Amino acid sequence: MAETNRTAVYVYEQVVILASCILSFFGSLLIICTYLRWLDLRTTPRKLLVYLSVSDLLSALSYFYGVLRIFDTDSADCIAQGAISTFANTSSFFWTVAIAIYLYVFIVKSSQRQADNLVLYFHLISWGVPFAITVAALSLHKIGYDASEVSVGWCWVDIQAEDHVLWMLLTGKIWEFIAYVTLPVLYILIKIHINRAHAALSEYRPILTSSPVSHSLSSMADRKLTLIPIIFIMLRVWSTIRFLLLLTDSPAGHNPVLVTLHGIGNTFQGAANCIMFVLFTPSIRSRLVALLCCKGWDRHCSSESVSQNRANAYTPSHREENTSPQTLANSME
Template structure:
């Protein structure tokens, strides 16, 4: 398909206006993830019992997920505050000049491309760390390994994002595989759009699905074969509650698989024009919440479901409340003073 025909298909119809519910779900998801990220950071600082290497990697993962939530939130607000006439004119302008995109859309695309890729890498690293620590019966992620983790998890996404910026492919995608936020320009040739989406996110996402699934199965098989439980490895820097971390495989698939399905649907469409049928519209509803909800889901898994973290936080809250209120003797003294 030629570039002209692709652009014509993209711009020949009236721009789609997403349902308010989709915008609302995206906004809610972003806000919940920002709150969840703050809770994860706070528990890491306040709960000493959970301050091991696994949870430190969770903090790095949460930094990436927080950037994604903030970036998508900016994209949602941009879409919600758009002026419809200007939006239509922008779409028509992209028919003739595919390099046109506004600065907010461009920056948001760059930030979320980088942070989403970093999130995939840190998710895989957490699984690698747990597997190797479990098998070797010692702290696997020593200084040299941690340096490599940071170089790979921040460096590779930075290089890929730089390439996307260099080739000027970031911008308004007109919801080809996203919700109310920007990513890869939808005005390019369809094949080029799909290839860049694979390179800057979806390809790595699918690889993360299979990689973390493989690690999960290996961990479970090893534990069954050796009749092990995580608390049997507490002397090797693994907590009993660290078994929750291997569930991150399920969380990422449940949250993001709808967007992945939409990506594969887009691969087999004959044009970039967006005409949602009922099935794809349903997937869009799920994706609008799920793509930004990783930090929120991790907060539930690793703060609320983690018994030691939950109990220690509750203990600190009660202590703080108790310290903030006068004891019985102080109450009696204050009452006596008031009577006199």
């Protein structure tokens, strides 16, 4: 525990949060590797998920260093870590919302061309805005030691800056609040559209809609469209609570349980995405199992097992121009 920290960070909190950082790092890495490994998974939503995973991976690394060090002053590495985590964390917010906007335009507006045209703007905004904000904060010497008031050992906005609340908003909190509102609205609209499409389809194609495989895939996609905003909010809400408690100068922000939840929430996003979109996706999970089981076997075993799993499991179409809205939703499993 750093004695000069206004908010105490205990050893058990360090251990838990460091473990969360490690899980998030490897989870983000696994998302990237599966995308590179299998060509038919390279749909645009998966590509956007990879960009999000790059942000989460960078965020996990910077938080890991910050939690390991437990800064107690405005050192050079504190400022560097604070700048990297500010950029990565803010970028993660933008990419999370970008994925929701892409799915909304593609599925609800039924326009793949319009959705694909947005990708360039996603890059400009999701990388450019966080970069500009971080450079501005660094130039004005706003990044530094924050006494773990709205962090857990790592550096963010200098708590001694007179306008630290404004910079906390600009470097993260305002984008977090926007995501809280935007994500649920977009995913609710997507779910409503898909449910209406299913209802219309069931009138004319009862055999297809009663198919166990079709029903299973639709249910899984529906559950994940529900879970995406819920998990995001559940992970991020603890840091928001501590920020609001800081504004009211409440001692409740120093509560060890709240501090631990804040640390896990800020660092676990990459792992949560991996669980949802890799481990809980039958097509990818079966391939990973086949890859692990057949490692060291002859090439014939490997090819036969992977082919069998691809035949039995749902896989997104590599030809995105033929992708239906429901298939696109499924591809984000």
